Every structure is written in C-alpha cells, then in structure tokens.
Amino acid sequence: MAGRVAGKVALVTGGASGIGRGCAEVLAAExxxxxxxxxxxxxxxxxxxxxxxxxxxxxxxxxxxxxEAAWAEVIAQVKARHGRLDILVNNAGIAISGSVVEMSLADWRRQTAVNLDGVFLGVKHSIPLMRASGDGGSIVNMSSVAGLKGSAILGGYCATKGGVRLFTKAVAMECANAKDGIRVNSVHPGIIETPIWMSILNPETPGANAPPDLDAMSAMAVPLGVKGLPQDIANGVLWLASDESRYVTGAELVIDGGLTVR
Known part of the structure; x- marks a missing residue:
C-alpha cells in the first residue's frame, strides 16, 4: 500500500538521525x-x-x-509553508546514564527539558494548528521501554520516558473530550541501532569509548534475538500517523522484539 499519508503535513523533531530520520524518510515515502x-x-x-x-x-x-519561542516559530513556519499540520512526531531526546546518587541536578534538568518539556511544548503548540484544519491529526510521542520498566543506571531517563507515557494518555483524553479528532499515542522502542547508545554507556565502563555491541546485547536480552532498526520504529509511527489507526488513541505501541515481556 502506497501513499498512506498522502496529502498530510508532518513535523518530526530530532529528525536528523536515528529513529527521527527513519520516521521522516518513511512518512515522506508514503x-x-x-x-x-x-x-x-x-x-x-x-x-x-x-x-x-x-x-x-x-x-x-x-x-x-x-x-518555547523556538516552538512558536517552527509552528508559524509550518503554517506559512503548508497552512496545516496533520502529524507531529515528538522524537527529540537525549539519554544521560549513571547512578542517581552521582547525577548532577543540572544533568537531571537538562534531560527533563529535552525529553519531557520538549514533548509538552510540541503538543501545546501543535494542537491549535491541527485543530484549525478541522480534519483532526495524529500526535506520536516517542517514549521507550525505559518508560515501562526501570533500569539501574537510567533513573533520570526512565523518569522522563515514563512521564511521556502518562502525559500522552492525559492529552489523548483531553483531545477526545474536545472531539477535535486528534489522536495521541506513544511509541516504546527497545534496542534499536541509533547513536543514543553511546550516551547511555557508563563512561567508567571499560571500552565505553567504543560503539556498544547491540547484536550481542540483543542476542542475550531480546526474545527475537536481534536488534531493531530505525525503520522498524518508523513503520509503527507510520501506522499511528495514518488513517488506518483512526480508532487508536491513548495507546502504547511497544516495538522491542519482546524485550519487555521476557
């Protein structure tokens, strides 16, 4: 099936690399x-x-x-160029690892600012433009399996991604109550081959300057036995962005090869 989001306008944050780039490429191809x-x-x-x-x-x-001023300007440019917004993929994010007793408040706040404040601001500034078209829309907030289960070295990251998960559900209910046709869902990737893994590594770990062996990690931890690719996440985002998921809102789409159910 081709043209699954034909005629729609999509905004993808953090779209220069990794999952964001994969989402941008797949949405454009469709x-x-x-x-x-x-x-x-x-x-x-x-x-x-x-x-x-x-x-x-x-x-x-x-x-x-x-x-926030940057968000207002981006939405203004989307409106000026296209006159509408149908799809928002709140993908931009960072990961800061380490023991919670050693994490600085500055790092905690920086991670929260990108991963949680950025999602809030995206939703806040995108919804009015989506509503203006009268055709509804789809908001996809990128969470993580770390938003579903804890990790010993990712306390701050888990807090932000868990926040994205429940924020998504709350906004989904707000839009549903408004009958504006906007659906809001979260996506929860597992071990996906993206640059973020370099920042997740503990700097004190021997070999931390080398790329992590995601194949070995996946063979050990993922029931399907293999790592995911950005396109695996992008395909899920495409479905949520398309009219095929018209009856889906407030949901969690977990794409992790079975990692969270082991």
Whole structure:
C-alpha cells in the first residue's frame, strides 16, 4: 500500500538521525510533506537531501525543543509553508546514564527539558494548528521501554520516558473530550541501532569509548534475538500517523522484539 499519508503535513523533531530520520524518510515515502527539525544542522540538511533524492518532499529547520519561542516559530513556519499540520512526531531526546546518587541536578534538568518539556511544548503548540484544519491529526510521542520498566543506571531517563507515557494518555483524553479528532499515542522502542547508545554507556565502563555491541546485547536480552532498526520504529509511527489507526488513541505501541515481556 502506497501513499498512506498522502496529502498530510508532518513535523518530526530530532529528525536528523536515528529513529527521527527513519520516521521522516518513511512518512515522506508514503506521501507526507515532512518538516524535519533538529539542532544537528548538517545532518538535518543531509536527511532532507536524501528524502528529496528519493522523490519526497521535506524541509529542515534548526530547532531547540526546550525553547518555547523556538516552538512558536517552527509552528508559524509550518503554517506559512503548508497552512496545516496533520502529524507531529515528538522524537527529540537525549539519554544521560549513571547512578542517581552521582547525577548532577543540572544533568537531571537538562534531560527533563529535552525529553519531557520538549514533548509538552510540541503538543501545546501543535494542537491549535491541527485543530484549525478541522480534519483532526495524529500526535506520536516517542517514549521507550525505559518508560515501562526501570533500569539501574537510567533513573533520570526512565523518569522522563515514563512521564511521556502518562502525559500522552492525559492529552489523548483531553483531545477526545474536545472531539477535535486528534489522536495521541506513544511509541516504546527497545534496542534499536541509533547513536543514543553511546550516551547511555557508563563512561567508567571499560571500552565505553567504543560503539556498544547491540547484536550481542540483543542476542542475550531480546526474545527475537536481534536488534531493531530505525525503520522498524518508523513503520509503527507510520501506522499511528495514518488513517488506518483512526480508532487508536491513548495507546502504547511497544516495538522491542519482546524485550519487555521476557
């Protein structure tokens, strides 16, 4: 099936690399006009070039998701370019690992600002433009399996991703009560091959400067025995963004190879 989001306008934060780039590429391939935002300008431009080379439509905007004024400007640019917004993928995120007794308050707040405040601001500023079209919309908030279960070295990260999970449900109910046609769901990736794993590593761990062996980790921890790829998450996001999921809101889409049920 092609053109599953044809005619729709999508905004993907953190879209320059990893899961965000995968989402932007898949949405564009299925017909959406995609606005990619990130703070990694060179990678963002490369992502847009790749989408356009494949025949898709995309544009890149520099965007710090912790800055409310930046959110207002991004939404204003989306409105000026496209006149509407149908899909928001709140994907931008960071991971800071380490013992909770050693984590600085500055790091706690920085992680919360990106992972949780950024999602709040995206929802706050996107909903009015979605409502203005009268056609509803789909908001997909990127959580994690760390938003479903705890991890000994990821206390702060788990707090933010768990917050995204319940915030998503609350906003889903708010939109449902408003009868605005906007659906709000969260996605929970497991071990996916993305750059974020370098920041999850404990700096004190021997070999931490080398890329983690996700294949070995997955063979040990994931029931399916293999790691996931950004496109695996993007395919789930595509379904939530499309009209195929018209009756789904406030849900958790877990894409982890069975990791959380072992």
């Amino acid at each position: 017909g959406a006009a995609v606005v990619v935002t990130d703070v990694q300008d060179a990678r963002g431009a490369d992502a847009v070039a790749a989408i356009e080379a494949a025949g898709g439509r995309a544009a890149y905007l520099h965007h710090d998701v912790t800055d």
